[in-house]
Amino acid sequence: MKQQVQFPFLLFLIFFLHCTTTSAQSQAPSGPTNITGILTKAGQFTTLIRLLKSTQEADQINTQVNNSNQGLTIFAPTDSAFSSLKSGALNSLTDQQKVQLVQFHVLPSFYSISQFQTVSNPLRTQAGDSTNGQFPLNVTTSGNQVNLTTGVVDTTVSNTIYTDSQLAVYQVDKVLLPLDIFGKAASPAPAPSAKPEKRVSGSDAPSKSTGDASVDASGAAGSNRPAITTVMISFGVLAVSAAFYSLWL
Template sequence: MAQNFHSSPICKLLLLLILQCGLPTTTIAQAPAPAPSGPTNITKILEKAGQFTTLMRLFKLTQVGDQINTQLNNSNQGMTVFAPTDNAFSALKTGTLNSLSDQQKVQLLQFHVLPQYLTTTQFQTISNPLRTQAGDSASDKFPLNITSSGSQVNVTTGVMDTTVSNTLYTDGSLAVYQVDKVLLPMGMFGPQSPAPAPAPGKKKKSGADDDTPATDDSTAGADASDAIQFVGHVHGLMVGSVGVIVFIVFTCL
């Protein structure tokens, strides 16, 4: 009888229910959702790339780095940055950066920033000179010219020439390109206009002080001679007058 119970369908169903209730259930864990990407930060991009310590320091000192980040994260306007390496800054003439005013340092860094996003392919069709964040692109101010031949991108400012040696970052809004020379703008490092010539004046004696008007030697000598003769004449008149007065006094006595 017991054997028939265990082999009956009802018994098998009961055993199956008991087993399902007693065993723990398992679930498959889902992979976590990717964390949202943070805002674009030019300093972090340069820090990750390495060899841009000087540029990062200048970006912080002048707050140009903050301006780039703010503009990228609060507008739809793209940007292109040319990033000189530490070796590029070291190659500058000693004291170049220290000789610049705070405003000039800002302009120097802004000269490395274009207010538009450009790919290396677009460099082949752009119109020169390009306008930078430094402002005026006229030939005597802040002109930046870029030409592309095959895979080589040439950059010139009228003072120096260099090439784009590497693409550090690009996301469709910001492009950062490595350059091995600091881009020196014409308005700050080009030949200066000559000082205006002084207004024409009277001819001066050789060796005379610049503030002393020129004189004629012959005229000066004549004036001195006339003065001496005049003094002598006055002296003679005074002596003669005294003699006359003495004569009149004695006559009256």
């Protein structure tokens, strides 16, 4: 008899606990979107998380997503993508360039994978105006594959990490290098052209020409003196000859 009473009681207790748990889950408020939390849960984005925090872009992204109706799209390079960069590439950047690098991976609008098929190039990023050629980001699609090019590097969207109506986070296996930063650094500096030794023509040349002119003048004066002397001697000889000739007569 006791066993018959306990069995229905256990069923009622299990049903009650199940209803209580279900009710508690449905009433639990969903927390605000946190980009670093999303990337931490996905794994393999340690370097990007560090950049987001050090540049304070993580706070700006969270504020924009949670407090406005303007969506965002983020391209997230993996740790392996950062490791493939040239040694010291990140450390050589200024603080402003690090901010621009992070902002170059953020689009100020929400894009689903299918929406990339109808976008106009170049895409506008938070790094700056792309129309002047400093931060161009172009996208092409092939079916569901999204291809990205920056003028320095080409890559594809390899995975969707997170998406809702406000935020889309896509994995990329290469760091999107902006042309304005890495294009200038990658291009070799022009070799200095071999210039002939500079000659001072201000004071030297005129003094030299003056000297030459004085030498020429003195030379010319010197060359005229023998001619004058010869004429005078000839005139004297002629006068003496005329005197003797008159006495002779």
